Amino acid sequence: MDVHLSRAGRGIVLALALAGAIGGVRGLIHLPRGLTAEYFTTTERLGQPAFSTVDPTISTDQVSRRWRNAPPESFSVRWTGYLMVPASGFYHLATTSDDGSWLSVDGRPLVDNGGRHGAVTRSERIWLDRGAHFVLLEYVQAGGSYEIGLSWGRDDRGLSPLPAWRLSPRKLSPSRVVAARALDWLAWVAVASLIVAGWIALMQVQWHPRAIVRHPLLTCLAVFVVFSILHTWPLATDPVHLSRNDNADTVLNEWTLSWIAHEAPRVPLHWARSKPIGLFDANIFYPERNTLAYSESLFVQAAMGAPLRWAGASPVLTYNLLLMAGFALTGWAMCLVLARWTGDWIAGLVGGIVMGFNAHTLTRMPHLQAQHVEFLPFALLALDAVLVEPRVRHAFALAGWFTLQALTSFYLFVFTTVALVAATMCRPEAWWGKRLARVAPYLLFAAVTAVVVLLPFLLPYWHIHHDQGFVRPLDDVAGFAATWRDYLTTPSRLPRLWVARWTSTTGLYPGAIAMALVAIAVVSGTALRDPKPRMCLAFGLCGVVLSFGPQVPGYTFLYETFTPLQGIRAVSRFGYLGLVAVAVLAAYGMARIRWWMRDRRASMAVSLLIVALVTLEPLAAPIGYTQAAAVPRIYNALSDQPNAVVVELPLPLPRTVFLNAPFLLNSTVHWKPMVNGYSGFVPASYYEHYERLRDFPSPESVATLQRLGVTHAFVHTDTLGPERSAQVQHEAAFQQIDSEGPIVLYRVTSSAGAR
Numbered sequence: 001m002d003v004h005l006s007r008a009g010r011g012i013v014l015a016l017a018l019a020g021a022i023g024g025v026r027g028l029i030h031l032p033r034g035l036t037a038e039y040f041t042t043t044e045r046l047g048q049p050a051f052s053t054v055d056p057t058i059s060t061d062q063v064s065r066r067w068r069n070a071p072p073e074s075f076s077v078r079w080t081g082y083l084m085v086p087a088s089g090f091y092h093l094a095t096t097s098d099d100g101s102w103l104s105v106d107g108r109p110l111v112d113n114g115g116r117h118g119a120v121t122r123s124e125r126i127w128l129d130r131g132a133h134f135v136l137l138e139y140v141q142a143g144g145s146y147e148i149g150l151s152w153g154r155d156d157r158g159l160s161p162l163p164a165w166r167l168s169p170r171k172l173s174p175s176r177v178v179a180a181r182a183l184d185w186l187a188w189v190a191v192a193s194l195i196v197a198g199w200i201a202l203m204q205v206q207w208h209p210r211a212i213v214r215h216p217l218l219t220c221l222a223v224f225v226v227f228s229i230l231h232t233w234p235l236a237t238d239p240v241h242l243s244r245n246d247n248a249d250t251v252l253n254e255w256t257l258s259w260i261a262h263e264a265p266r267v268p269l270h271w272a273r274s275k276p277i278g279l280f281d282a283n284i285f286y287p288e289r290n291t292l293a294y295s296e297s298l299f300v301q302a303a304m305g306a307p308l309r310w311a312g313a314s315p316v317l318t319y320n321l322l323l324m325a326g327f328a329l330t331g332w333a334m335c336l337v338l339a340r341w342t343g344d345w346i347a348g349l350v351g352g353i354v355m356g357f358n359a360h361t362l363t364r365m366p367h368l369q370a371q372h373v374e375f376l377p378f379a380l381l382a383l384d385a386v387l388v389e390p391r392v393r394h395a396f397a398l399a400g401w402f403t404l405q406a407l408t409s410f411y412l413f414v415f416t417t418v419a420l421v422a423a424t425m426c427r428p429e430a431w432w433g434k435r436l437a438r439v440a441p442y443l444l445f446a447a448v449t450a451v452v453v454l455l456p457f458l459l460p461y462w463h464i465h466h467d468q469g470f471v472r473p474l475d476d477v478a479g480f481a482a483t484w485r486d487y488l489t490t491p492s493r494l495p496r497l498w499v500a501r502w503t504s505t506t507g508l509y510p511g512a513i514a515m516a517l518v519a520i521a522v523v524s525g526t527a528l529r530d531p532k533p534r535m536c537l538a539f540g541l542c543g544v545v546l547s548f549g550p551q552v553p554g555y556t557f558l559y560e561t562f563t564p565l566q567g568i569r570a571v572s573r574f575g576y577l578g579l580v581a582v583a584v585l586a587a588y589g590m591a592r593i594r595w596w597m598r599d600r601r602a603s604m605a606v607s608l609l610i611v612a613l614v615t616l617e618p619l620a621a622p623i624g625y626t627q628a629a630a631v632p633r634i635y636n637a638l639s640d641q642p643n644a645v646v647v648e649l650p651l652p653l654p655r656t657v658f659l660n661a662p663f664l665l666n667s668t669v670h671w672k673p674m675v676n677g678y679s680g681f682v683p684a685s686y687y688e689h690y691e692r693l694r695d696f697p698s699p700e701s702v703a704t705l706q707r708l709g710v711t712h713a714f715v716h717t718d719t720l721g722p723e724r725s726a727q728v729q730h731e732a733a734f735q736q737i738d739s740e741g742p743i744v745l746y747r748v749t750s751s752a753g754a755r
Helices: 007-029 060-066 174-207 210-214 216-231 248-272 299-310 315-342 345-356 359-363 376-388 392-406 410-425 433-468 474-478 484-488 496-502 512-523 531-546 555-561 563-567 571-596 600-616 633-638 654-669 684-693 699-708 722-729
Strands: 035-040 051-055 075-085 089-098 101-105 108-113 120-128 131-141 147-154 646-649 712-716 734-740 743-748
Touching: 051 060, 060 147, 089 101, 089 108, 089 131, 108 120, 216 315, 216 345, 248 299, 248 315, 248 654, 299 315, 315 345, 315 376, 315 571, 345 571, 345 600, 359 571, 376 392, 376 410, 376 433, 376 531, 392 410, 392 433, 410 433, 410 531, 410 563, 410 571, 433 563, 474 555, 484 571, 512 571, 512 600, 531 571, 555 563, 571 600, 633 654, 633 712, 633 734, 633 743, 646 654, 654 684, 684 699, 699 743, 722 734, 722 743
Parallel strands: 646 712
Antiparallel strands: 035 051, 035 075, 075 131, 089 120, 089 147, 101 108, 101 131, 712 743, 734 743
16 A cells, blocks of 8 residues: 655654654663662661662652652651762752751761751752762651752852752763763654644644545554653653653553563463463462452553563563553544544544543553553444444444453453443433344344453453452442542643642543533533433443442442452542543534634634643643663573572562562563562462561571472562571571572572471
């Protein structure tokens, strides 16, 4: 097929190529930003930190994000790394803190802002030579409100926050820092070029609507790729290293994608060798079965990412590319469906933007399952086709799109089911009376087909529900129900000017511009007369009501009768169906405005203004990412051990099971079964193992490892402590194989070999 791109299309392609090349070079030089951070749950800053990461900036917002907006009453943080000074001279360095903070440079105490007090800024003057200088910043929060900031200024100039690009967790040469900064500017140029090219393309579509008809799929997809890069910025500049791995759920998703890509081709081989090992028997929480079903399985996303993993892409790179693809594909799919329903590509574009980039999706960037909702619009399209013109191919399409959406996420399986049922029920004219005998068989056929295909993927969830009691109790669900404040919560910068004081941890803010368009669709009667927006309005209202969970009369009945609902803990996420409905109705509102405006120039101006507003209102970029840690070399030592069973010691507390997340990522280089694990469900065996291993290396704990069949142990001496680490060295059952930094790999001999 001969495809000819317009000038705007060629501009988009060139800008994308430039952004990709810059990102590739940026990834090769691998310049980490920020300071190494250790977070403690006490004020002493002693012992093992609760978690360690790299903070790109030193700020109150950054600290809040690290604690997931729920910090302990008292805590402390220690930041270490290097400050790159551009030129020799006198500098003022200052800390602003509530409570105490202390700053040292090159091992010498500089700023003493200690004590228990409100927000106080203290600064000191120091001569710094050009180059890298080691900095140590310690901060203590003793209770009440908290604040922290690090700023500097040259000579007698005013103070300003230290930019992330001048901070690094390791010592770097000035030339590398300057080169990386230049690449940052080039990346901004590439993004600006993308925006300009996309804007020109929109104007061409506005002035020449037929231009998009020749290649509508590619044109719209290119636009949403640009929007995806914009809303996740600066992720595209270094997708190899930038990450949200500060959130354990992101690491869990990266491991899930990698496990499926690794194991799926091997399952037939296992069964051929009479080994009943299934895809769901993942390598965590040994010796449990079906452990992949402890959380979202991400089968569709894993299928998309498998070629990347097979080609050698890292788990982090694979996740990041799928994250940006999820935003683009979700918006693109809704755009295509709404353009067909409304007959207006600009209206479809507006609805696609609202669908793909909103408070919910941008809040849940650490959860890949929340970004891939690209099959729901096509499922709605197929449902409408079945109701209007019942045919086998329409029923097949409905079953197929529903199945694909269900395989992206268990939550979306439940949400899509609710959406399709509510959408059908609000269109009785399509199935009531004489039409029932005509429509019902096709709806039943679609439902049975989907169930048959999904059954192998749902059975493991049923097994852990039945055998291990995996269920979300109603009391637990009530703690995750929505409040009215959630619908005024957004990570976006512009709306927070008027809704920031109502923020919560769940973003469901629909957007002022989108709601204005919804109002136009409702007031004009379009939303109620046309069955397509009406059915979306119906499931949107159902989603909003269900988001309040057990507070809603009848929820308990649904919980007891619809078993999959018992696997939903964060019931507030039902509110996303409300945002889907807003996207659909906003498109109809946009189409109504354009129908009213007969003047072509005025229509163009208003259309472009609304597109710009719905794009900018949810914008939360630049997003704060962390640098993904590389898997230590020592984990490769198990690659040639065919029957190894692994444990990482000391085993984290069950209430801090998220500390196992880095071990999941480390296991992607050897894939050996391990006692450790992290997921949405923690089996009873993990609690038992912790109790028996908490005193490691006591004789009882060593005997437990031998009884479990553990063959290798990674001992983290920095966590275990020097005294107990020395005891391991003298344990007869432990034979040291290798070491790297604070990690020591031991072979664990059997009880017979130990005697």
